[in-house]
Amino acid sequence: xxxLAELRGVEKRFGVLPALKGVSFxxxxxxxxxxxxDNGAGKxxxxxxxxxxxxxxxxxxxxxxxPVFFRSxxxxxQLGIATVYQDLALLPLMSVLRNFIxxxxxxxxxxxxxxxxxxxxxRESLERLGVFLDDLHRPxxxxxxxxxxxxxxxxxxxxxxxxxxxDEPTSALGVRQASQVLEVIRRMKEVGVGVxxxxxxxxxxxxxxxxxxxxxxxxxxxxxxxxxxxxHELTRLMAGGRLRVER
Ligand SMILES: Nc1ncnc2c1ncn2[C@@H]1O[C@H](COP(=O)(O)OP(=O)(O)OP(=O)(O)O)[C@@H](O)[C@H]1O
Ligand SMILES: [Mg+2]
Numbered sequence: 413x414x415x416l417a418e419l420r421g422v423e424k425r426f427g428v429l430p431a432l433k434g435v436s437f438x439x440x441x442x443x444x445x446x447x448x449x450d451n452g453a454g455k456x457x458x459x460x461x462x463x464x465x466x467x468x469x470x471x472x473x474x475x476x477x478x479p480v481f482f483r484s485x486x487x488x489x490q491l492g493i494a495t496v497y498q499d500l501a502l503l504p505l506m507s508v509l510r511n512f513i514x515x516x517x518x519x520x521x522x523x524x525x526x527x528x529x530x531x532x533x534x535r536e537s538l539e540r541l542g543v544f545l546d547d548l549h550r551p552x553x554x555x556x557x558x559x560x561x562x563x564x565x566x567x568x569x570x571x572x573x574x575x576x577x578x579d580e581p582t583s584a585l586g587v588r589q590a591s592q593v594l595e596v597i598r599r600m601k602e603v604g605v606g607v608x609x610x611x612x613x614x615x616x617x618x619x620x621x622x623x624x625x626x627x628x629x630x631x632x633x634x635x636x637x638x639x640x641x642x643x644h645e646l647t648r649l650m651a652g653g654r655l656r657v658e659r
Contacts, residue, residue, distance in 0.1 A: 414477040416441045416606040417462060417493070417575050422471035424457055431457040433630040434471070439575060439606040444597060446617035447610045449627035450650050455610045458627070459577045462608065463495045464488030475575075492574035496564045496581060504553030508545060509534055511552050512567050537570040538563070541599045558589030562596045569605060576600060577608045582616050594620050614646035628652045 415438035424432040432454045439445045449455050461468050464482030473480050475491055482488045485495075502511045509527075512534045531548055538545060543562045545555075552560055561581045568576055578597070582590040597620045600607045611617050617624055624641060626633040626649040633649050 413440060415439060415474070416443075416476060418472075418474045419458070419461065419468070420472040420474075422458070422461060422468040422473070424454075424461065424466075424469050430630050432461075432468070435627065435630070435632045437625055437632065437635070439608055441574070441606050442601050442604045443622045444601060444607040444609055444620050446621035446624045447608055447627065448612070448614065448617055448624060448646060448650055450612075450652075452629075453627040453650075454630045455627055456579060459495065459579060459608060459610060462488075462575070463493055463577055492572055493577070494568035494571070494573035494575070495577040495579065496561070496568060497579050502552045502560060502564055502567075505551050507549045508552055508555070508563055509548040511563065512537075512570060534570070538566050540603070541566050541569065541596050543596065556589055557585050558592040561585070561593045565593075565596050565600075569600070569603060573605060575606045575608070577610075579610045580612070581609070583612060590616060612650075614643045614650070617646065618643060626650055 418438040420436050421434045422432055422436070423430070423434055435454070435458060437447075437458065447455050447458065460466060461473065464485045464487055467481065475493070480491070503514065506514065509531055513530065534548060541562065543559070543566055545559065552563065555563065565576065565578070565581075581597075582593050585593065594616060597607060597609060609617065609621065621638060623635055623637050624646060625635045626646065628649070629652070
């Protein structure tokens with residue numbers, strides 16, 4: 413099956429410092445692919461290449477089977493590649509509803525000018541992902557961190573994201589809020605969206621992931637399917653260790 417997005421042998425350096433040293437990585441539609449690794453491993457660099465923030469120095473990038481060369485994130489967004497960053501996701505003083513419509517011309521908003529109808533569509537989009545909010549006119553800043561992440565994800569899907577990139581969406585959250593976000597990520601599979609889920613937390617990864625790639629100092633230590641790897645093995649790999657102790 414042609415992957416939704418695929419990187420082959422990607423290299424990226426900042427000055428003399430190599431951040432990625434020939435990494436290959438692929439995401440399928442309807443798959444949650446977790447990207448794990450310690451601080452500085454190259455996770456954010458990898459997803460910035462996926463999101464068109466900067467091009468790789470070397471290597472190839474295919475989206476839906478075609479080679480792509482993004483000159484800006486806007487070009488990636490136009491193809492349906494959405495990124496939700498931990499902090500910059502939404503405007504806190506604006507309502508949930510306005511955040512959804514933000515950046516889109518009202519006329520293009522599903523061809524609707526009627527706010528009541530818009531509200532109905534937005535509510536539908538949220539509830540499809542298991543997010544239930546009683547008042548969409550509340551400012552986003554009054555939501556919990558988990559609800560905010562969920563709204564940002566639902567918004568990206570609402571606008572037709574095919575590939576959803578999540579950079580540490582659960583790291584600042586408590587247990588209950590994190591599990592709410594994990595539930596939304598799980599629903600992405602049903603919607604058919606491909607997800608790249610960056611996390612430091614192997615337990616969060618194992619709860620929702622179909623496959624797991626571990627980066628260490630700019631290199632991939634391998635991609636593993638669900639059931640092939642356990643929590644302590646992911647933890648060991650993230651620290652640069654071998655998968656299994658060799659005798
Ligand atoms: N814009 C930049 N300029 C210079 N060096 C950078 C830049 N972005 C990343 N780096 C370096 O590249 C390496 C990989 O960084 P990256 O942010 O991809 O790691 P990460 O896995 O996302 O880490 P973290 O878990 O801390 O977010 C690090 O050594 C980092 O210092
Ligand atoms: Mg990072």
